[in-house]
Amino acid sequence: MTRTLDLAVIPGDGIGPEVIGEALTVMRAAVGESLEVRETHYPLGASHYLATGEILSDDTLAALGQHDAILLGAVGGDPRDPTLAGGIIERGLLLKLRFALDHHVNLRPTRLYPGVSSPLASPGDIDFVVVREGTEGPYVGNGGAIRVGTPHEVANETSVNTAYGVERVVRFAFAEAERRRKKLTLVHKTNVLVHAGSLWQRTVDRVAAEHPEVRVDYLHVDATMIFLVTDPARFDVIVTDNLFGDIVTDLAGAVGGGIGIAASGNLDPSGAHPSMFEPVHGSAPDIAGRGIADPTAAILSAALLLRHTGHPEAAERIERAVEADLASRSGAEARSTEAIGASIAAAVRQYS
Numbered sequence: 001m002t003r004t005l006d007l008a009v010i011p012g013d014g015i016g017p018e019v020i021g022e023a024l025t026v027m028r029a030a031v032g033e034s035l036e037v038r039e040t041h042y043p044l045g046a047s048h049y050l051a052t053g054e055i056l057s058d059d060t061l062a063a064l065g066q067h068d069a070i071l072l073g074a075v076g077g078d079p080r081d082p083t084l085a086g087g088i089i090e091r092g093l094l095l096k097l098r099f100a101l102d103h104h105v106n107l108r109p110t111r112l113y114p115g116v117s118s119p120l121a122s123p124g125d126i127d128f129v130v131v132r133e134g135t136e137g138p139y140v141g142n143g144g145a146i147r148v149g150t151p152h153e154v155a156n157e158t159s160v161n162t163a164y165g166v167e168r169v170v171r172f173a174f175a176e177a178e179r180r181r182k183k184l185t186l187v188h189k190t191n192v193l194v195h196a197g198s199l200w201q202r203t204v205d206r207v208a209a210e211h212p213e214v215r216v217d218y219l220h221v222d223a224t225m226i227f228l229v230t231d232p233a234r235f236d237v238i239v240t241d242n243l244f245g246d247i248v249t250d251l252a253g254a255v256g257g258g259i260g261i262a263a264s265g266n267l268d269p270s271g272a273h274p275s276m277f278e279p280v281h282g283s284a285p286d287i288a289g290r291g292i293a294d295p296t297a298a299i300l301s302a303a304l305l306l307r308h309t310g311h312p313e314a315a316e317r318i319e320r321a322v323e324a325d326l327a328s329r330s331g332a333e334a335r336s337t338e339a340i341g342a343s344i345a346a347a348v349r350q351y352s
């Protein structure tokens with residue numbers, strides 16, 4: 001009997017539709033006849049907002065919540081466009097989705113694939129995962145400004161960290177470490193952000209007692225930047241808050257061979273809501289429309305989606321094909337978005 005996957009697709013803005021087109025081609029090749037992927041496309045994003053005035057209606061949000069999973073490209077327009085000021089799309093669409101669908105685990109793996117060159121001189125064996133908290137921190141929109149535009153302006157952005165929210169993501173990170181090389185690094189800034197830092201540190205200490213096999217480490221976020229460049233092989237599982245995780249994972253993507261291959265999943269591990277998979281990168285307005293974006297991050301995000309929704313063989317086929325494709329790139333001429341997608345899809349079919 002053919003199984004079905006009820007998939008919501010949000011191509012988004014800029015390079016989003018370009019890379020999602022290739023991710024869907026590869027996904028269809030990977031599942032073949034074994035899985036019927038029913039795609040519903042949602043034209044959300046900055047362009048959609050500018051054309052229609054809709055950012056994310058309650059009805060659309062409710063409809064998205066009914067799917068098995070969501071595949072998203074990237075959203076956000078030109079940061080200089082005054083009609084998009086105030087993070088109206090990032091906040092009103094992307095973060096709203098993550099919060100409403102309780103995506104408290106933002107899982108971002110980094111692996112230096114064989115044959116991929118890192119900008120680091122001696123990268124070593126890079127293979128770690130960042131477990132970024134996804135529903136709290138300074139991204140909740142708890143803040144405000146007074147005397148705006150005057151020399152006396154005061155602007156506040158409050159980081160919200162709850163015991164419940166921190167514990168569930170820390171528990172997820174320990175479980176991840178148990179499955180991997182049994183090392184967990186808490187990344188924070190406990191020497192300055194003392195209230196939130198204390199909660200994170202105490203939570204890690206308490207949960208660590210239940211995981212005696214896991215080596216626990218702590219790094220301030222600034223020092224983490226050093227070690228991501230000088231010794232990334234030291235990391236196995238990093239657990240951190242929403243803002244630090246956002247920053248750490250762009251650098252992680254770069255040292256792991258480029259932002260164009262960095263994938264992610266926004267998970268509600270309870271399964272109560274559909275999880276959402278997307279590249280780490282944004283809509284890249286600087287290269288949009290030129291057909292040169294690397295679709296690999298979106299393709300690997302589709303693999304994460306398939307594994308999460310119970311289709312590990314299809315996920316494996318995509319990962320093997322990506323690995324082979326990446327290994328073949330060194331010294332070769334740069335290819336278009338479409339050519340990379342077609343080549344990975346062809347390799348996937350060979351493994352079927």
Ligand SMILES: NC(=O)C1=CN([C@@H]2O[C@H](COP(=O)(O)OP(=O)(O)OC[C@H]3O[C@@H](n4cnc5c(N)ncnc54)[C@H](O)[C@@H]3O)[C@@H](O)[C@H]2O)C=CC1
Nearest residue numbers: 074075076077090259260281282283284285286287293294
């Ligand atoms: N999840 C999402 O939807 C995200 C949306 N954004 C939004 O995207 C817009 C642009 O943000 P930026 O800060 O410029 O970050 P960005 O990730 O879009 O671009 C940063 C740099 O990486 C390059 N790049 C990104 N993806 C690439 C790919 N697949 N292949 C080759 N090069 C790639 C871009 O050309 C650019 O030079 C903004 O509106 C921002 O708010 C940013 C990050 C995540």
Ligand SMILES: CC(C)CC(=O)C(=O)O
Nearest residue numbers: 090091094095139246280
């Ligand atoms: C709007 C931002 C929270 C998106 C972003 O940069 C990310 O999730 O990595």
Ligand SMILES: [Mg+2]
Nearest residue numbers: 246247250280
């Ligand atoms: Mg980011």
